[in-house]
Amino acid sequence: MASRRADGPLAVVAMGGHAFMQKGERGTIQEHERNADGVAAVLMALVEREYRLIITHGNGPQVGSLLTQQELAGDEVQPMPLDVLVAMTEGSLGYILQQALLNRLRHHDPPRRVVATVTQVVVDPADPAFDDPTKPIGPFLQRDAAEAKVRDLGWEIREERERGWRRVVPSPLPLEILQHQMIADAAREGHIVIAGGGGGIPVMQEADGRFVGVEGVVDKDLTAAVLASTVGASLLIILTAVPNVYRNFGTAEEEPLRALTLEELERLADEDHFPPGSMGPKVEAVIRFLREGGARALVTDARSLPDALEGRAGTHVVGRI
Amino acid sequence: MASRRADGPLAVVAMGGHAFMQKGERGTIQEHERNADGVAAVLMALVEREYRLIITHGNGPQVGSLLTQQELAGDEVQPMPLDVLVAMTEGSLGYILQQALLNRLRHHDPPRRVVATVTQVVVDPADPAFDDPTKPIGPFLQRDAAEAKVRDLGWEIREERERGWRRVVPSPLPLEILQHQMIADAAREGHIVIAGGGGGIPVMQEADGRFVGVEGVVDKDLTAAVLASTVGASLLIILTAVPNVYRNFGTAEEEPLRALTLEELERLADEDHFPPGSMGPKVEAVIRFLREGGARALVTDARSLPDALEGRAGTHVVGRI
Numbered sequence: 001m002a003s004r005r006a007d008g009p010l011a012v013v014a015m016g017g018h019a020f021m022q023k024g025e026r027g028t029i030q031e032h033e034r035n036a037d038g039v040a041a042v043l044m045a046l047v048e049r050e051y052r053l054i055i056t057h058g059n060g061p062q063v064g065s066l067l068t069q070q071e072l073a074g075d076e077v078q079p080m081p082l083d084v085l086v087a088m089t090e091g092s093l094g095y096i097l098q099q100a101l102l103n104r105l106r107h108h109d110p111p112r113r114v115v116a117t118v119t120q121v122v123v124d125p126a127d128p129a130f131d132d133p134t135k136p137i138g139p140f141l142q143r144d145a146a147e148a149k150v151r152d153l154g155w156e157i158r159e160e161r162e163r164g165w166r167r168v169v170p171s172p173l174p175l176e177i178l179q180h181q182m183i184a185d186a187a188r189e190g191h192i193v194i195a196g197g198g199g200g201i202p203v204m205q206e207a208d209g210r211f212v213g214v215e216g217v218v219d220k221d222l223t224a225a226v227l228a229s230t231v232g233a234s235l236l237i238i239l240t241a242v243p244n245v246y247r248n249f250g251t252a253e254e255e256p257l258r259a260l261t262l263e264e265l266e267r268l269a270d271e272d273h274f275p276p277g278s279m280g281p282k283v284e285a286v287i288r289f290l291r292e293g294g295a296r297a298l299v300t301d302a303r304s305l306p307d308a309l310e311g312r313a314g315t316h317v318v319g320r321i
Numbered sequence: 322m323a324s325r326r327a328d329g330p331l332a333v334v335a336m337g338g339h340a341f342m343q344k345g346e347r348g349t350i351q352e353h354e355r356n357a358d359g360v361a362a363v364l365m366a367l368v369e370r371e372y373r374l375i376i377t378h379g380n381g382p383q384v385g386s387l388l389t390q391q392e393l394a395g396d397e398v399q400p401m402p403l404d405v406l407v408a409m410t411e412g413s414l415g416y417i418l419q420q421a422l423l424n425r426l427r428h429h430d431p432p433r434r435v436v437a438t439v440t441q442v443v444v445d446p447a448d449p450a451f452d453d454p455t456k457p458i459g460p461f462l463q464r465d466a467a468e469a470k471v472r473d474l475g476w477e478i479r480e481e482r483e484r485g486w487r488r489v490v491p492s493p494l495p496l497e498i499l500q501h502q503m504i505a506d507a508a509r510e511g512h513i514v515i516a517g518g519g520g521g522i523p524v525m526q527e528a529d530g531r532f533v534g535v536e537g538v539v540d541k542d543l544t545a546a547v548l549a550s551t552v553g554a555s556l557l558i559i560l561t562a563v564p565n566v567y568r569n570f571g572t573a574e575e576e577p578l579r580a581l582t583l584e585e586l587e588r589l590a591d592e593d594h595f596p597p598g599s600m601g602p603k604v605e606a607v608i609r610f611l612r613e614g615g616a617r618a619l620v621t622d623a624r625s626l627p628d629a630l631e632g633r634a635g636t637h638v639v640g641r642i
Contacts, residue, residue: 026399027398027399028399029399029401029402029405065398065399068394068397068398069390069391069393069394069398070390071394072390072393072394072397073389073390073392073393073394076389076393077348077386077389077390078347078348078349078350078386080350080413081350083416084350084413084416084417085413087412087413087415087416087417088409088410088412088413089409089412090412090416090439091408091409091410091411091412091413091415091439092401092405092406092408092409092412094408094412094439095404095405095408095411095439095441095522096405096408098439098441099441099524099532099533099534102441102499102532103530103531103532106530106531107530113499113500113502113503114500115438115439115500115503116438116439117436117437117438117439118411118412118415118416118419118436118437118438118439118515120416120419120420120423178423178434179434179435179436181434181510181512182434182436182507182510182512185506185507185510186503186506186507189502189503189506191502191503194439201416203420209424209427209428210424210427211420211423211424212420213420
């Protein structure tokens with residue numbers, strides 16, 4: 001096939017679940033499509049700059065819905081393990097985002113196409129996360145039902161105050177994205193590639209080399225960082241719910257960070273400025289990418305992205321030139 | 322990325338739902354994985370011949386399971402339309418097949434990787450299938466429940482003798498595979514590409530050029546034929562439940578077809594040798610591919626594939642040299 005290579009730099013964009021479902025929404029298809037269109041509109045600022053793009057997205061609410069459906073239909077339909085459910089959301093959310101992007105791109109010249117890939121991410125069987133599952137997933141259960149799952153299925157469960165019991169799964173670190181070569185090739189050809197949705201489908205390698213699925217969840221921002229390093233992206237953009245990374249977040253001294261070096265960010269991280277459950281993993285992803293040789297990273301919200309690309313908003317972190 | 326192009330000819334392989342779920346099975350993940358491994362083992366006969374491969378697969382039972390789950394969990398989780406469910410199965414089955422293939426390929430030299438793509442297939446809003454929905458999907462319903470769906474959701478329903486009422490959806494013809502270029506590029510690089518699962522996610526273009534999802538099902542064999550023509554494959558393989566296409570199928574004069582020309586196959590099709598619900602669409606797919614310039618097509622079952630590649634089994638149809 002004759003195909004023209006796009007000329008712009010390569011960027012990896014990671015976006016949270018807000019790309020599909022906002023707070024207070026019920027998660028209808030109309031809401032998913034409207035939100036995806038909103039994100040696609042904002043990403044056009046990168047397309048206009050001729051960036052080649054790889055997009056990673058979250059899937060928390062959608063995996064939760066699938067787990068609830070499996071629970072309620074358990075007498076009639078065989079439940080699938082978590083790795084397969086992550087794969088399902090790579091299909092469904094990949095499609096919804098793909099369509100939203102195609103529709104925003106339809107008058108774009110030269111034409112650009114979009115492809116979502118089913119992405120496996122390799123994790124280490126010796127990852128300490130397997131000894132300490134921390135990531136809550138799926139519906140809240142009554143104590144009896146939760147204990148039956150522990151007994152019958154070997155789940156780990158945890159009580160959340162006043163809301164009931166919930167399954168917890170490990171969140172191991174991503175080591176390698178198995179489809180990185182196809183992802184990089186397609187992105188270099190100028191196609192917009194959606195990859196590593198939900199952080200990727202976690203798999204581990206057994207002693208004989210066979211890959212097996214893992215019932216766990218990989219952090220999507222860390223997956224985006226590994227992918228960005230592997231494919232040689234020059235820019236990692238993490239879209240989150242707030243316009244900046246903050247020093248002293250949530251205190252009277254809270255202060256948005258505008259631009260800083262990798263070294264400055266590492267020092268602030270060591271001083272615990274970034275809460276583990278929210279901004280922590282995003283900062284960790286930025287640090288990981290820049291340490292591996294990435295040139296620039298940006299953390300901001302979707303609304304601020306166009307201004308951030310002009311250097312007037314967001315938190316910019318600089319690495320190697 | 323440096324990557325070596327594979328040298329062999331390009332083949333598109335379409336396989337039915339039996340690749341994941343056999344008759345009498347409950348559809349557990351273990352069954353899915355075992356069946357996928359069996360198909361992957363057979364496909365190694367093509368890999369050993371250095372074929373570049375694109376694989377299309379069915380998804381009937383799996384979409385049925387998702388519809389049943391949605392029905393039973395309807396009070397708690399927003400149901401998704403059929404196009405999104407097809408996308409989910411492209412994720413889940415793509416992943417399961419991808420993993421099975423990777424595991425069979427792990428000692429292969431040179432290394433080959435596998436990628437499943439979320440594939441949209443364009444259909445014509447004026448396709449006559451929309452006036453006559455014929456494809457039954459999802460669970461059997463009681464009459465009252467079925468009529469409520471007609472009233473509330475605009476479903477078309479049909480009664481199946483003694484089993485209850487069932488939703489029927491249109492099965493329009495595939496016109497174009499939106500991701501064909503990325504699929505062809507990855508296959509030419511030597512990666513095994515899984516694409517158009519479940520026949521692809523049907524979408525149509527509105528007057529303003531926007532793509533919208535279609536609640537319908539595209540025949541996977543026809544999608545495979547369109548894909549094979551578009552990417553310039555030299556071989557289309559349709560794996561089905563029986564080792565051959567038969568003349569006078571199901572009668573005392575039943576006779577397996579060994580090798581025939583496109584013209585001979587067209588004549589037999591005109592004489593109604595191939596039942597519409599089963600072998601008909603597969604023969605139609607073969608005819609469509611060879612008319613568009615394809616060189617060869619093969620219809621057989623997975624078990625017979627290795628022998629068929631030696632010319633000792635299956636039904637071979639020849640087109641242009």
